[in-house]
Amino acid sequence: GAVVSQHPSRVICKSGTSVKIECRSLDFQATTMFWYRQFPKQSLMLMATSNEGSKATYEQGVEKDKFLINHASLTLSTLTVTSAHPEDSSFYICSASIQRNEQFFGPGTRLTVL
């Protein structure tokens, strides 16, 4: 149980284009979903927290107009990187929470912006 999927696993795009990443909780309803970014050899940095049906809460320094988060249902959250640039290249990981504290992570999406 508590399986989280992400799609796509890898994406390569041209600078200036937008990329959408999906995060799904497959066998449970997630009250909260989180989006992280991880640069090579670094830790996970929380970008935003999203609850179903409400606006996401972004961490300081994360541009909400650049990283659009939609949490349309209890099993799906999407992250759209708008007007991507090479510095946005990173490993994006989502997680979903069922109950207090514990988070289950998706397999991650490797984004490369050319």
Place this chain on the structure above:
Amino acid sequence: GENVEQHPSTLSVQEGDSAVIKCTYSDSASNYFPWYKQELGKRPQLIIDIRSNVGEKKDQRIAVTLNKTAKHFSLHITETQPEDSAVYFCAATGSGGSNYKLTFGKGTLLTVNP
């Protein structure tokens, strides 16, 4: 907000030896402390966690201790094996709100030499 410090950044041990990774946190209201193992390019996997109402928890070769007064917690791996080689992250929940967002340490690269 919460700040989590993790040491050491790298740790190399011989197979069969023990490995200890230490973390400190800043927010005295934090109440959940998970440890994750992450292999290259993969998702973080929860290996053990502890809540603030207990001081120690053990699961086979892995144990975690928590000192709330000193605000530090440690991961202990005994009888290490080459497959334990990975990056290990500690994390802690910050206070405020009900979203239980995690703050991660910077990670420890553990290498177990055969």
